[in-house]
Amino acid sequence: MTNTTLGIIGLGAMGAPMARHLLDSHGSLTITARRPQPDLVEAGATWAETPRELAASVGALLVMLPDLPQLEEVLSGDDGILAGVRDSGLLLLIGSTSSATGVRALAERLSTETEGRVRVVDCPVSGGEDGAKAATLSIMLGGADDDAALATELLAPCGTPVHLGPLGAGQVAKACNQMVVSATILALGEATVLADRSGIDLDKMWGLLSGGYAGSRLLESRREKLVTGDDSPSGVAKYMVKDLASAAEIAEATGTNPVLLPTLRAAFDEIVDSGLGDQDIAVSRRFVAER
Numbered sequence: 001m002t003n004t005t006l007g008i009i010g011l012g013a014m015g016a017p018m019a020r021h022l023l024d025s026h027g028s029l030t031i032t033a034r035r036p037q038p039d040l041v042e043a044g045a046t047w048a049e050t051p052r053e054l055a056a057s058v059g060a061l062l063v064m065l066p067d068l069p070q071l072e073e074v075l076s077g078d079d080g081i082l083a084g085v086r087d088s089g090l091l092l093l094i095g096s097t098s099s100a101t102g103v104r105a106l107a108e109r110l111s112t113e114t115e116g117r118v119r120v121v122d123c124p125v126s127g128g129e130d131g132a133k134a135a136t137l138s139i140m141l142g143g144a145d146d147d148a149a150l151a152t153e154l155l156a157p158c159g160t161p162v163h164l165g166p167l168g169a170g171q172v173a174k175a176c177n178q179m180v181v182s183a184t185i186l187a188l189g190e191a192t193v194l195a196d197r198s199g200i201d202l203d204k205m206w207g208l209l210s211g212g213y214a215g216s217r218l219l220e221s222r223r224e225k226l227v228t229g230d231d232s233p234s235g236v237a238k239y240m241v242k243d244l245a246s247a248a249e250i251a252e253a254t255g256t257n258p259v260l261l262p263t264l265r266a267a268f269d270e271i272v273d274s275g276l277g278d279q280d281i282a283v284s285r286r287f288v289a290e291r
Helices: 015-026 038-043 051-055 068-075 100-113 128-134 145-158 169-197 202-209 217-228 239-253 261-273 281-290
Strands: 006-009 030-032 060-063 090-094 118-122 137-142 159-165
Touching (some): 006 015, 006 051, 015 038, 015 060, 015 145, 030 051, 068 100, 090 100, 090 145, 100 169, 100 239, 118 145, 118 169, 128 137, 137 145, 137 169, 145 159, 169 202, 169 217, 169 281
Parallel strands (some): 006 030, 006 060
Antiparallel strands (some): 118 137
C-alpha cells in the first residue's frame, strides 16, 4: 500500500461510510467537518480542527462536498485548505459531482496559486448511499496517469476506481451516468402511476419486470419506494438539476444536439419548482401523479 497519508472532508451520507472503509483499510485517516464525528474518532480517525490543519497533515485529500462552490468555501482563508498545503504538495481528490469545465479551471488556478504543489484528480462516484455503505461504488477518475494511479490505490476500499482519461473525464462519465439515472427514474415513476391507476399490484409487477429488460440497479434500489410511495430522501432530486446542467455543458462543448436531455432538464426543474426537490429521486411517482 502507498505511504501517502489521506484525509477527507465532507462527511455526509456518502462521505461518512466511505471514511469508515478508508480508515479500516489504510489504518489511518484524518477528518474534519462542521459537526463532531465521535464515531469515526472512536474508530481511530484523527480529528483536525480546521481544513488548514487537515491539509497540513496529509498528502492526499478526498473532498465529498456537493459541488465546487462548497469546495471553494473550504479552500481559501486563514483556516482554508490552501493555507495548510505542505511543501511536498497535496493531491486533491474531487469526489463532488461537478462541471468538467469547472474542475479543469479550478485545477489550473490551484496549480498556479501554489506553484504546482496542488494536483487535482476528479473522482465522482455512483452507487448512492447503499453503494457507499457496501463499498461497491463506481469511482470515475480523471487526471494525470501517476496521480490517477495513486487515487486508484487510495480509493479502492470504497469500490471500483477506473481511470477514464484526462482531468474532467470522471465528471463527463458522471454526467452520462446521471442522464441515464434521471431518464430511468422518470420512466419508473410514470410507469408506476399508470399501473397503479390501472389497478395492478405494483409489487408484483415490478418483481416480474425486474427480471426482464426493464430491470436495473436503480429499480432494485428504489422498488420499495416506488411501490409504497415513500420518497423520503436518500439521493435528493434537486441535485439532478446541476448534474443535468453539466451534461448540457458537455453536449454544447462536443457539438452534440441531444434529444432526451432537454426534456430531462425541464422535468427536474419542474420537480424542484413544485417543491419536491428535497425528496428522493423516487419522488418521480408523486410528481407524475400530481401533474
